[in-house]
Amino acid sequence: MVHLAHLLMKNYHGGHVAIRLALGGCANRPFFRIVVAYNKRARDSKYLEQVGCYDPLPNGHNEKLVGLNIERLKHWIGCGAHITKPVEKLLGLSGFFPLHPMTITNAERLRKRRALKAITASEEETPGD
């Protein structure tokens, strides 16, 4: 017997729900909303629910602000929503998820590069003296 009732009642076929960043704001002033939307929808178009926001430009105290609705996030992840990499990184930094591997890797790489630059700078200084 072919079970078609579920497929017939489904609103959206072959896609999935995603938690991702939707860009808003003005020219030279981005602002992201952390949004639960269907996968195939446009980035800024109709979403199911807004679950947070993220301001990429640092404020007066040199902080980048992120707002999260943890309750609803848990609900949607429990319902099987996919999460995009930037949102995963943000959640990792916030402490809700473990730190993303690439965050740690990039931080390590930056540290190594800075150390190398410091070494080369000090090497250039000592022959200069």
Place this chain on the structure above:
Amino acid sequence: MLLPHPPQARSRRCPASYIRFRARGQVHGGAQPEVGGAAMLLALSRCWAPLSRRPLPLLVPARGRKSRHDPPAKSKAGRLKVPPPVDPAELLVVSERYRQYRLVLQALRMEFKQEVMRKHREERLDKESGAEAMEEHLKLMAWNSAENERLRKKREERLRREEEELQDRKLQGALNRAKLMEDFLKQKEREVLQLQEEARNFITPENLDERIKECLDNPRNYNFAIDKEGRVVKRSVPS
């Protein structure tokens, strides 16, 4: 020293790719060495504008002039695209980190899914057998019994009325029957009386002789005409 050009005039004169190409090399618009050339001119002109009005440098190549169907440039003829170098030790470390990360994430997802299911189940149970469900049930039962009472009253009213009507009809029927019987009896009585009246003029064996004598003594002439109404035609009455 050459006069610097204002930024608007420069952008109008120079094409976009030219600006982008230059921006890759010179990120800071700070003090440049006094070496002649268009580059220095551009740099000097860039120093002139305030920071908020300076164009932000684009550090990545973007398809500005060419579409995907245009052939690549001759300067890129011998270009060999090489993927970024991978450090195997770092790769190992990163893979291990990813593995652990994915484990933790999977566990979290399971946890959240269980929570959602638990919430749904509790909601369902509350809906079926909670305080509100109980009082709603009682309310509905009360309403049901009220309706039953109302309908019962109506039904009884209707039955009573029908009983009354039935009694009336029965009474009426009995009365009719009695009347009919009475009429019949009266009719019969009348007939009997009529007969009795007629019987007075009957010829009996005792009256026979007298009646014969009477008839013979009084001859009657029936020889007259009569019209449809029963009136006698006068001219035909015999004398």
